[in-house]
Amino acid sequence: MTNLSKKTAIIGIGLIGASFARALREEGAASSIVGYDRSADVMARAVACGAVDSAAASLEAAIKGADLVVISTPVGAMAGVLAEIAEKGDDGALVIDVGSVKGAVVEAASKLNPRVHIVPCHPVAGTEQSGPEAGFAALFRHRWSILTPLARDDADYLAAVKRAADIWRAVGAEVEIMDHHHHDLALAITSHLPHLIAFTLVGAADDLESVAEAEIVKYSAGGFRDFTRIAASDPIMWRDVFLNNRQAMLEVLGRFTEELALLQRAIRWGDAETLERIFARGRTLRRAIVAAGQEKDVPNFGRDEKA
């Protein structure tokens, strides 16, 4: 693999930042990888576990001389980080982020000095783990990375978008270019709403005084367990996603609650036909997901067994 960066700066070294650093190194795509995190503890752990080569004393020190800057902080911190990079970064540096919401990033980036090239990105990959130790090089492999470029058509920027795509392909991802509005709606339904619902279900279970937590754990194989994996995701990251994708979230939430009200009414009034009709749709979509190789269609036998 060709070298795609002489110095890479990773800003915010959690699961995604650490995985990106490891993937770049494994591919031989970066000469040196420096990390910066506003938590000194996280930064020390990132160096100790070998996710990054070294830690920088400040954001400014991290980005000095970097031809690739990766912003992997929670979405809420990105506008501030972007502004500082646009002011202090090297001329012509490629700046990518990995945020799950793109409208907020595009809006912040569009106002900044175009001497650095900001290409908003969203790799659709993750686990319920967090922190630099959770990172692994294969995280992005066979996953989609969605790029939502700014409204710039100068040759330098177009070259930067191409370079960003090359970098994602180098770490194993498939690349899609998309309008940021469409991204935020498509991800609201495929990722953000599922997370919100999982968090809600766990909260509702926690509040049900008459059923003990021990029982919920015991009988979680009945379906609850499938939700807890994503409900265990990083609370700060998700708080920021919802706050920064408000419009699309309220849109898909409205549709979800309408559908839920319909089912609730069908249960109350014993309307078997409505229930059956709506439930039959689940299999069609599942088959499509399995056929696309996004999940192997195996019974839970095996992966659900006790160790």
Added chain:
Amino acid sequence: MTNLSKKTAIIGIGLIGASFARALREEGAASSIVGYDRSADVMARAVACGAVDSAAASLEAAIKGADLVVISTPVGAMAGVLAEIAEKGDDGALVIDVGSVKGAVVEAASKLNPRVHIVPCHPVAGTEQSGPEAGFAALFRHRWSILTPLARDDADYLAAVKRAADIWRAVGAEVEIMDHHHHDLALAITSHLPHLIAFTLVGAADDLESVAEAEIVKYSAGGFRDFTRIAASDPIMWRDVFLNNRQAMLEVLGRFTEELALLQRAIRWGDAETLERIFARGRTLRRAIVAAGQEKDVPNFGRDEKA
């Protein structure tokens, strides 16, 4: 393993009935296993795939001479099947069911002639597959089977409850005895509500005209996919579960929608603290589930990879 039944009749031969038959045979716990299903096609397939030894021409023929009858039909059909067994079954036969709702079964069974011993059961196990070919002997291994006995304390009935527990242990399950009201509420939150929500999410996604199904499939790794496994479950089985556990479903649905409304409001008004506070609870419960061995805590790396 000791022989626990000379002739076992499996009424309704889907995933659960076929798995139970295979598990009994694998343990050498039954001498002969006859199946009956109101669908001649299902019955022929159950014999062809070796799930049962033979097919009966009628429910009456299946239960004649059977000392163990297993009712593994959808919950909605159980009252009728129970009534026929109470009338035509052998004196002293043990009759167990595997329904996910117990109040409706206890109510129906309590009205019947006590010459057969009906012990309502719920093995908390399953996959998103259905049909006799989907059955496998290990389905119940290390899973809980919940017994909700009738309000009878005659020695014959107590012996039948003990025999039912022994049979579940023989097929690998752990046994819990519980009041049926409590069962229906505990399972409403750990199993029935998660399924209803998964069905609802898939329905809402299906209705979102501006995001194509192909995109939903493509980006399903973002969280949606976790819901599709249980949303692919048997629509008829689940229709009957909801219709027969109405009171507990409406109770947990009320709590869920209250919690969701709280989060929706927090998103609308940018209330970061509320979001963060509620989200932090997910990790605690997940850790308890992993610690109890109900799921291995591995990153999605591996099981989510493309084949």
